[in-house]
Amino acid sequence: MQQEVLCTPVQYPEYTIFFIEEGSGIFHADFGSFPFKGPVLLFATPLQTLFIADCNLPQCTALKFHSDFYCIEYHRKEVACNGLLFNNVYLDPVISLTAKEQEQFASILNDIAEETAQPSPSEIVLRSYLQLLLAKSSNIKLKAISEQTDRPQMDEQMEKFRQLLDQHYLNLHKPSDYAALLNMSADNFTRRCNKYFKKSPSQLIQERLVLEAKKQLHLTRQSIKEIAYNLKFQDEFYFSRFFKKVTKVSPQSFRDQTGISIVADLSKH
Template structure:
C-alpha cells in the first residue's frame, strides 16, 4: 500500500532508518514496504490514508498528477511535506469525505474516491514543487550533491561502491560521505542501495520481466544474490513483493 499520513502535531520518526522530525501540520508519504518507526508519544492526532497501486497507479496517472519522484520514491527529498493550517485542513477534509464515501456504498463511490485522492496528490505535489522552487541558490556542498545525483543516475546499474563516486568528484571517501550525509541525512551507500531498490521495485511492478531478467538488467551476478539483496533492504523477496503489489496497468 501507498500511505499518506496526516500529522497534526510535531512528530519524530524514521523512514528506512533515517530519522526525521516534522513540524505541526505535516503530511508523510510512504511507498509500499518502506520501514516506518515512530519515536516518543503516539498520542498525536493522526489520519492515515492508504491505497493500492491497482486502485490508483501513480505512474499511469503521471500526466495528471506528477507525484512519483516528488511525493513518493525520491531518495534525496524528505518524505514529508509541511503545510500551513488552511492547506492542511483542506487535505484533512478531503480525507474525511473519502471516508464517508467508502461507507456510502453508492454506485459512483469508487470514481468519487479516486477523484478525491487525485486532488489530494495534485495539491500536495503543487505545494512541494513550489517549496522546492523557492529554495535559495545551492551552496557548494549542495552542488556536490547534485553532481552525485547525476553520477548515480548514470552508473547505479553497475557501480555500487561509494569510492567510485568519491573518485569521480575528486574527493576523499571520508569527506565525500560526510558532505552527502550532511545534506540528506543518508550516507552515499544508503543512497546507492535505495536507488537500486527503487529501480528493482519499478521493474517488478511496472513490467512483466521475470526476477531473473530484472537481476540481469540491474547487473547482479545471479538472481539469487539479487533476491538476497532485495530482501535485506525491503523485508521480503522480489517474488513476494510482486505478489503483494501486483503488476501495474502500465505494464499492459
C-alpha cells in the same frame, strides 16, 4: 483510511499518506530519518519499512491506496506525484503545512471518509478526491523545493552526486567510486551527503538500486531472473538476497503483495 501511530516498524503493500495535525517525531522510512512537527503530510511507498521514533502524536490519519485503485505511473500526466511524493530516494518525504493547508487536507480526508462510509462508495468520486489531494501535495512540495525550505542550502557537489548515481548505479556500487568522480575525500563526501540527503552514500546507492528493482517488479511482467540480469547481478539468487536484506521481503513477495501494474500491459496496445 484509519487512525494509526507507527511506534513499531511496519510495512504496508499500499502507497500510504500520513496526515499529522499536531505533535512531533522522527519519521523513519527505510534508511532515511526525517524529523517533523505537525501539521505535516508524510509519504511512503509500498513495503517500505516505516516507524516514528520519539513520537508525541495525539493522532495520525493514514490514507492507503493500492496501485490497482490509483496507479501513479499511469496517471503521471494528471498528477506529477511519481518521483516527487513517491519513488524518490533523494527527496524528504515530509511536507509541512500551513494552518490553511491543514484545513484543506482535513476537509479532503473528511470527504473521503464520508464517501467510503456510503453503502456503495463511488470509485470515481474517491479517485477524484485522491487526485486532488495528490495534486495539492505536489504543488506544495514543488514550491518548497523552489524556495529551498525542505533542504539545507544548495550543494552543487551533492547535486552532481545525484546525477552520477542515476547514471552509474548499475555499475558503481561503492561510495569511494563516487568520491573519486567528485574529487572529494571519502570523509568529506560522506559528511556532506548525510547533511544534504539525510542518508549515507552507501544507503543511497542501495536504495537507488532497489528503487529500480521495485519498478521493474511492479511495472513489468519480466521474471525475477530477467530483472536480476537487467540490474547486472551475477544471478537471481544473489539479487534476491540483496533485495531482501534491504527491503525485508523477497522480490517475489514484493511482487505478490504489490501486484503487477496496468502499466505493464500498456505497451502491448
